[in-house]
Amino acid sequence: MITNETLKALVIVLAVVQFVALLWVLIRGRGMGPVLVVNLLFGAIALIFAGPQIPREIELARMGAIDKLIEFKATLWSLFELVALIASAIAFRGGLSAKTVAWIGFAGNFALSVLAALFALTFEFKCCGYL
Numbered sequence: 001m002i003t004n005e006t007l008k009a010l011v012i013v014l015a016v017v018q019f020v021a022l023l024w025v026l027i028r029g030r031g032m033g034p035v036l037v038v039n040l041l042f043g044a045i046a047l048i049f050a051g052p053q054i055p056r057e058i059e060l061a062r063m064g065a066i067d068k069l070i071e072f073k074a075t076l077w078s079l080f081e082l083v084a085l086i087a088s089a090i091a092f093r094g095g096l097s098a099k100t101v102a103w104i105g106f107a108g109n110f111a112l113s114v115l116a117a118l119f120a121l122t123f124e125f126k127c128c129g130y131l
Contacts, residue, residue, distance in 0.1 A: 043085030
């Protein structure tokens with residue numbers, strides 16, 4: 001079982017890793033490689049955690065138990081991460097539109113990581129599952 005302190009540390013580390021990758025790209029100015037690597041890692045991790053919940057959400061939707069878009073959070077999160085992951089993989093080959101989508105994916109992940117870190121520093125997590 002993950003403790004509250006471990007979860008807080010993990011959330012903060014994720015935000016710091018993204019911030020360092022962003023600074024590296026902005027200061028060094030030699031391409032967006034670190035951002036793409038972070039996108040690939042975060043996308044893979046998100047798909048590992050959220051992916052297995054997609055069949056359950058689809059089954060609940062078929063039964064009529066889900067009627068709000070927010071209740072598809074694992075599916076939506078997986079779709080967002082999959083698009084960012086694919087765009088990042090393509091961006092390594094230099095496609096401008098893929099780089100744009102990869103930056104949008106990075107920005108979305110970074111914003112959510114910062115919000116999660118602020119939440120972790122403000123509140124106590126009561127469980128160990130993802131939100």
